[in-house]
Amino acid sequence: MRREPSILHLDxxxxxxxxxxxxxxxxxxxxxxxxxxxGRGVVSTASYEARAFGARSAMSTVEARRLCPAGTxxxxxxxxxxxxxxxxxxGLLRELSPLVEPVSIDEAYVDLAAGxxxxxxxxxxxxxxxxxETIAVATGGVTGSVGVGTSKSLAKIGSELDKPDGxxxxxxxxxxxxxxxLPVRSLGxxxxxxAERLAQVKVKTVGDLHRLSLIDLTTLVGQAxxxxxxRLARADDDRPVVTDREAKSxxxxxxxxRDLTDPARLTLEIDALAARVGSRLQRSGTSGRTVTxxxxxxxxxxxxxxxxxxxxxxDPRQIADVARRLLGGVDRSGGLRLLGVGVSGLSTFMQxxxxxxxxxxxxxxxxxxxxPVTEPVPVDPRPGPAVVAWYPGQDVVxxxxxxxxxxxxxxxxxxxxxxxxxxxxxxxxxxxxxDPDLQPADPPVWT
DNA sequence: TCTGGGGTCCTAGGACCC
DNA sequence: TCTGGGGTCCTAGGACCC
Numbered sequence: 017m018r019r020e021p022s023i024l025h026l027d028x029x030x031x032x033x034x035x036x037x038x039x040x041x042x043x044x045x046x047x048x049x050x051x052x053x054x055g056r057g058v059v060s061t062a063s064y065e066a067r068a069f070g071a072r073s074a075m076s077t078v079e080a081r082r083l084c085p086a087g088t089x090x091x092x093x094x095x096x097x098x099x100x101x102x103x104x105x106x107g108l109l110r111e112l113s114p115l116v117e118p119v120s121i122d123e124a125y126v127d128l129a130a131g132x133x134x135x136x137x138x139x140x141x142x143x144x145x146x147x148x149e150t151i152a153v154a155t156g157g158v159t160g161s162v163g164v165g166t167s168k169s170l171a172k173i174g175s176e177l178d179k180p181d182g183x184x185x186x187x188x189x190x191x192x193x194x195x196x197x198l199p200v201r202s203l204g205x206x207x208x209x210x211a212e213r214l215a216q217v218k219v220k221t222v223g224d225l226h227r228l229s230l231i232d233l234t235t236l237v238g239q240a241x242x243x244x245x246x247r248l249a250r251a252d253d254d255r256p257v258v259t260d261r262e263a264k265s266x267x268x269x270x271x272x273x274r275d276l277t278d279p280a281r282l283t284l285e286i287d288a289l290a291a292r293v294g295s296r297l298q299r300s301g302t303s304g305r306t307v308t309x310x311x312x313x314x315x316x317x318x319x320x321x322x323x324x325x326x327x328x329x330x331d332p333r334q335i336a337d338v339a340r341r342l343l344g345g346v347d348r349s350g351g352l353r354l355l356g357v358g359v360s361g362l363s364t365f366m367q368x369x370x371x372x373x374x375x376x377x378x379x380x381x382x383x384x385x386x387x388p389v390t391e392p393v394p395v396d397p398r399p400g401p402a403v404v405a406w407y408p409g410q411d412v413v414x415x416x417x418x419x420x421x422x423x424x425x426x427x428x429x430x431x432x433x434x435x436x437x438x439x440x441x442x443x444x445x446x447x448x449x450x451d452p453d454l455q456p457a458d459p460p461v462w463t
Numbered sequence: 464t465c466t467g468g469g470g471t472c473c474t475a476g477g478a479c480c481c
Numbered sequence: 482t483c484t485g486g487g488g489t490c491c492t493a494g495g496a497c498c499c
Contacts, residue, residue, distance in 0.1 A: 051467075052467055052468090054464095055464045056464075056465085056466080056467080057467070058465095058466070058467045058468090059467090060467080060468090060499095073499080074466085074467080074499095075465095075466085076464080076465050076466055076467095077464095077467095078464050078465070078466095079465070079466090119498085119499075120469095120470090120498080120499045121499080122499075123499070204497085204498080205472095205496085205497065205498085206497090207496060207497050207498080208496085208497090209495085209496060209497085210496075210497085238473070238474070239473090239474090240472080240473060240474085241472095241473075241496090261471095263470085264470085264471070264472095265469095265470070265471085266469095266470095267468085267469070267470075268468085268469085269467085269468060269469085270467090270468085271466095271467060271468085306491085306492095308492095316465095316466070318494090319493080319494080320492090320493065320494075321492085321493085322491085322492060322493080323491095323492090324490085324491060324492085354467090356468090358470095
């Protein structure tokens with residue numbers, strides 16, 4: 017918590033719907049719902065006119081259609097238009113301060129202290145009013161709600177208090193007065209589950225929360241969450257405004273109009289999702305070691321399966337290979353309504369390793385330097401009860417054996433470590449690339 | 464014709480290492 | 482040989498946010 021209200025939070029009002037109303041004047045003043053328009057679509061954004069009829073974000077579009085009157089516009093999102101407007105607004109924020117943290121396409125924090133502004137209440141109020149006006153003019157009528165406070169959480173709560181097109185400045189010293197009457201749901205990180213748990217011990221407002229001891233709170237909602245809420249209830253928040261956060265994962269998923277059962281179709285869809293993820297990874301110059309498959313079944317039960325590889329991947333084919341194999345281990349009976357493919361454990365470097373990897377593949381691949389490096393080559397490191405699936409240039413992929421595990425690593429040598437019950441002595445067996453024991457063996461049985 | 468898509472962070476257990 | 486604690490990695494799931 018700072019001694020002056022120097023953090024500003026901007027939240028653009030009903031952003032997607034506002035851009036649509038700006039671009040299509042006939043929609044102004046009318047209910048507009050932006051989101052999936054198919055049978056399984058949900059609402060992304062409802063204009064304030066549509067909210068008056070009960071339409072809400074995350075509601076199924078079918079439900080919104082039931083609530084809204086004839087003449088309501090139901091539109092599919094036009095992300096490029098939103099992105100363009102968002103970038104315009106973020107640019108205006110960067111004129112205020114070099115420290116701007118975009119939270120999403122329609123939301124950002126600004127550290128006014130880094131911009132050399134008058135940080136008095138009158139000063140930041142005037143600044144915020146000017147900003148709102150500038151945004152409305154530059155965007156052609158998109159409005160935003162602004163909060164200014166001594167911390168991120170207070171700024172964010174401020175922008176929520178007066179919507180749409182509002183402004184709330186919380187002066188230093190007023191934090192608890194503002195905070196305590198609010199429902200606990202106002203705090204970031206308190207969703208339906210946490211609110212329910214708190215309600216069971218008669219905690220409804222932030223003031224109620226303030227009365228809980230740290231021990232009671234962490235027992236109730238967990239260590240990290242508990243300490244976080246304990247501090248937020250005391251306006252104790254020193255999180256800095258961070259300009260660029262590196263992405264930690266990249267994923268793509270799709271809910272299908274009809275549940276999928278056909279294996280060929282499933283493979284096709286996995287390939288398409290992997291292609292989307294791979295191309296985004298390649299465009300951003302990253303790759304990741306963990307591939308995750310997400311599946312939602314006909315009955316909405318959702319599960320994930322993941323595998324961490326020895327090396328980062330960004331190639332759609334490799335991603336798809338892993339995802340397809342993971343799908344093989346999932347019960348598909350009854351049909352799947354959603355598939356998702358993701359890559360996490362991202363790393364930026366890669367470049368320096370390319371040469372070494374190619375060299376490793378060449379020195380080790382019996383079929384020559386131009387052989388594709390993505391096809392697994394089964395090998396059998398004899399003696400021992402092991403069958404290993406070996407990817408040239410990618411080290412070794414571990415496989416479960418009858419009674420133990422095998423794991424490989426190293427660039428141009430294959431390390432096989434036997435764990436668990438085994439019949440051969442020695443914890444580690446290292447095979448050089450030209451070891452005669454590295455012989456093609458029976459294809460491994462993929463699950 | 465209930466329930467999207469893109470993310471982040473946390474927890475918990477097992478394996479493994481020191 | 483027994484006991485044990487701490488740290489890290491991996492997997493799966495859940496809560497939450499916009």
